[in-house]
Amino acid sequence: xxxxxxxxxxxxxxxxxxxxxxxxxxxxxxxxxxxxxxxxxxxxxxxxxxxxxxxxxxxxxxxxxxxxxxxxxxxxxxxxxxxxxxxxxxxxxxxxxxxxxxxxxxxxxxxxxxxxxxxxxxxxxxxxxxxxxxxxxxxxxxxxxxxxxxxxxxxxxxxxxxxxxxxxxxxxxxxxxxxxxxxxxxxxxxxxxxxxxxxxxxxxxxxxxxxxxxxxxxxxxxxxxxxxxxxxxxxxxxxxxxxxxxxxxxxxxxxxxxxxxxxxxxxxxxxxxxxxxxxxxxxxxxxxxxxxxxxxxxxxxxxxxxxxxxxxxxxxxxxxxxxxxxxxxxxxxxxxxxx
Amino acid sequence: xxxxxxxxxxxxxxxxxxxxxxxxxxxxxxxxxxxxxxxxxxxxxxxxxxxxxxxxxxxxxxxxxxxxxxxxxxxxxxxxxxxxxxxxxxxxxxxxxxxxxxxxxxxxxxxxxxxxxxxxxxxxxxxxxxxxxxxxxxxxxxxxxxxxxxxxxxxxxxxxxxxxxxxxxxxxxxxxxxxxxxxxxxxxxxxxxxxxxxxxxxxxxxxxxxxxxxxxxxxxxxxxxxxxxxxxxxxxxxxxxxxxxxxxxxxxxxxxxxxxxxxxxxxxxxxxxxxxxxxxxxxxxxxxxxxxxxxxxxxxxxxxxxxxxxxxxxxxxxxxxxxxxxxxxxxxxxxxxxx
DNA sequence: GTGAAAGCGCTAACAC
DNA sequence: GTGTTAGCGCTTTCAC
Numbered sequence: 250x251x252x253x254x255x256x257x258x259x260x261x262x263x264x265x266x267x268x269x270x271x272x273x274x275x276x277x278x279x280x281x282x283x284x285x286x287x288x289x290x291x292x293x294x295x296x297x298x299x300x301x302x303x304x305x306x307x308x309x310x311x312x313x314x315x316x317x318x319x320x321x322x323x324x325x326x327x328x329x330x331x332x333x334x335x336x337x338x339x340x341x342x343x344x345x346x347x348x349x350x351x352x353x354x355x356x357x358x359x360x361x362x363x364x365x366x367x368x369x370x371x372x373x374x375x376x377x378x379x380x381x382x383x384x385x386x387x388x389x390x391x392x393x394x395x396x397x398x399x400x401x402x403x404x405x406x407x408x409x410x411x412x413x414x415x416x417x418x419x420x421x422x423x424x425x426x427x428x429x430x431x432x433x434x435x436x437x438x439x440x441x442x443x444x445x446x447x448x449x450x451x452x453x454x455x456x457x458x459x460x461x462x463x464x465x466x467x468x469x470x471x472x473x474x475x476x477x478x479x480x481x482x483x484x485x486x487x488x489x490x491x492x493x494x495x496x497x498x499x500x501x502x503x504x505x506x507x508x509x510x511x512x513x514x515x516x517x518x519x520x521x522x523x524x525x526x527x528x529x530x531x532x533x534x535x536x537x538x539x540x541x542x543x544x545x546x547x548x549x550x551x552x553x554x555x556x557x558x559x560x561x562x563x564x565x566x567x568x569x570x571x572x573x574x575x576x577x578x579x580x581x582x583x584x585x586x587x588x
Numbered sequence: 589x590x591x592x593x594x595x596x597x598x599x600x601x602x603x604x605x606x607x608x609x610x611x612x613x614x615x616x617x618x619x620x621x622x623x624x625x626x627x628x629x630x631x632x633x634x635x636x637x638x639x640x641x642x643x644x645x646x647x648x649x650x651x652x653x654x655x656x657x658x659x660x661x662x663x664x665x666x667x668x669x670x671x672x673x674x675x676x677x678x679x680x681x682x683x684x685x686x687x688x689x690x691x692x693x694x695x696x697x698x699x700x701x702x703x704x705x706x707x708x709x710x711x712x713x714x715x716x717x718x719x720x721x722x723x724x725x726x727x728x729x730x731x732x733x734x735x736x737x738x739x740x741x742x743x744x745x746x747x748x749x750x751x752x753x754x755x756x757x758x759x760x761x762x763x764x765x766x767x768x769x770x771x772x773x774x775x776x777x778x779x780x781x782x783x784x785x786x787x788x789x790x791x792x793x794x795x796x797x798x799x800x801x802x803x804x805x806x807x808x809x810x811x812x813x814x815x816x817x818x819x820x821x822x823x824x825x826x827x828x829x830x831x832x833x834x835x836x837x838x839x840x841x842x843x844x845x846x847x848x849x850x851x852x853x854x855x856x857x858x859x860x861x862x863x864x865x866x867x868x869x870x871x872x873x874x875x876x877x878x879x880x881x882x883x884x885x886x887x888x889x890x891x892x893x894x895x896x897x898x899x900x901x902x903x904x905x906x907x908x909x910x911x912x913x914x915x916x917x918x919x920x921x922x923x924x925x926x927x
Numbered sequence: 928g929t930g931a932a933a934g935c936g937c938t939a940a941c942a943c
Numbered sequence: 944g945t946g947t948t949a950g951c952g953c954t955t956t957c958a959c
Contacts, residue, residue, distance in 0.1 A: 644936030
């Protein structure tokens with residue numbers, strides 16, 4: 250019972266009395282090989298506990314078997330969740346994923362993007378969070394890329410994104426229908442420069458309802474939860490809007506802290522709708538009404554389009570927009586006006 | 589300006605008029621190579637945009653360059669955060685990480701563990717969440733393992749864990765000092781079987797203060813946030829304890845929803861301490877007092893001990909216990925008794 | 928239908 | 944101090 254080294258196609262070949270090439274073909278279920286020998290070899294491999302070496306395989310195939318991903322943040326669960334789903338999908342297809350997070354700095358985002366040309370990956374998944382001016386950089390990669398974010402029709406890369414414009418529009422309309430008048434949008438202003446269409450959806454709904462200067466109703470929270478908290482604390486101690494539309498559930502939790510400190514009640518004093526439908530949004534003191542984005546479908550789409558492109562570089566570029574769904578919970582109420 | 593294939597040690601060797609072996613050595617900064625030629629080759633590699641192929645390197649070195657990890661859950665941010673930190677540390681050392689989540693099923697945990705013997709990895713990081721009876725299974729792996737969880741002194745694997753016992757003890761003592769009397773512990777009972785020492789710390793503190801039958805004060809919430817919510821809703825509509833000690837911030841958010849629905853206030857009606865110090869615990873309507881566990885240090889320790897072991901299998905087994913720190917926030921108050 | 932042999936890009940034992 | 948060579952485990956072209 251000695252510790253023996255793992256079986257390889259050579260040891261199998263020897264045992265089976267055939268060549269290594271035959272074993273290789275048989276294990277890849279190559280139709281060229283006689284069905285009987287094929288089965289026989291497969292059975293024997295199974296029995297010997299044979300495991301393909303991805304390393305050797307990939308080296309031989311001239312690929313790396315890794316896809317590199319750039320995501321915005323480690324703290325917002327939507328991204329770690331998406332990352333986990335991307336991982337799962339990729340692992341199913343025998344790819345591994347090299348994860349990177351830009352966190353809250355444009356410099357870091359650029360740096361990582363540049364470092365991507367040093368890392369050999371078969372393809373890239375990019376969530377731009379500070380700038381959409383990455384084209385030259387991504388072109389230099391010289392490898393398939395899929396962007397998670399809205400792009401113009403002529404963008405040469407695959408892209409999948411969420412219809413935040415429509416989502417924000419619907420959410421705002423809903424608030425208005427509930428009798429809310431003084432509504433503010435809160436979010437990271439920098440996101441607009443890389444295709445965040447929530448503000449524009451908000452503005453469209455507000456102007457459509459005859460409200461003046463909706464642009465002034467947009468408040469920059471900064472990128473992270475702490476800055477959202479601080480901004481909200483300052484803002485809400487001066488102003489008492491009826492309702493808030495918040496860029497993400499994540500930032501909403503920052504705002505909620507400010508609301509709690511100011512002894513305001515949700516939704517009686519202030520209604521809230523946010524975006525994403527992270528698991529936490531359904532828990533905590535007040536379950537949040539939110540615009541849900543599809544997780545599994547999105548992750549699947551991201552890795553599938555990328556892998557198809559990797560395996561066939563001549564495929565046409567695909568741009569795919571996904572819809573949101575409103576999840577009604579307890580953070581919005583009907584506004585009763587007594588005047 | 590044609591698309592040329594990447595430089596290899598061979599193309600470099602040719603250009604430099606030396607052998608490939610020399611290039612390889614120079615790039616590994618091997619002292620054997622004349623310092624001048626070394627620098628020269630390094631410079632040229634830089635200039636030509638040479639990138640080492642990890643595939644070829646690892647194949648040659650007879651390793652895979654991957655470490656496989658089994659974590660409990662994709663939803664509790666503490667694990668995704670820890671995962672991200674583990675990833676970072678591993679990437680620094682040129683290892684990639686194969687992540688797996690057992691989610692809420694013992695079957696899945698077992699299945700993944702078994703599948704680990706099929707995946708060639710250089711080492712394993714295991715967070716047991718349902719059972720600690722994995723020894724035979726882990727032994728079969730025949731590779732270095734580090735366990736994140738408490739183990740007995742004779743456990744043959746590396747392990748690092750958090751001193752939850754002490755943490756729970758201190759948290760409970762603190763509640764008692766604040767005048768809380770009727771205190772309950774809520775958490776996933778199944779965790780005890782794999783070394784969760786929070787309940788025992790809680791019991792020790794409670795009995796030490798002369799409270800009778802502290803065992804009855806332990807409530808099983810199940811594994812996930814939804815079951816924690818349901819359990820709390822049922823429990824709290826019948827009983828009104830002074831304070832709750834909750835196994836994790838994550839589960840606390842489930843409990844908070846129940847508290848919110850029952851129109852109870854934190855901390856006026858009920859005080860709360862939980863564990864982990866995830867980012868969310870500092871936000872939401874009420875910032876949570878929590879027992880913080882070290883993230884960065886933990887991740888570093890996990891991958892460092894594993895990698896040392898991988899590179900030197902004769903190293904002694906290390907068991908390392910990490911301390912918690914109490915983070916005072918707003919979910920606990922002094923209990924004023926009027927009687 | 929199967930085998931021989933070269934090649935993927937690197938490392939390391941051995942020779943000089 | 945540097946070169947030669949074999950080898951890591953697989954795929955695939957070309958022969959037979």
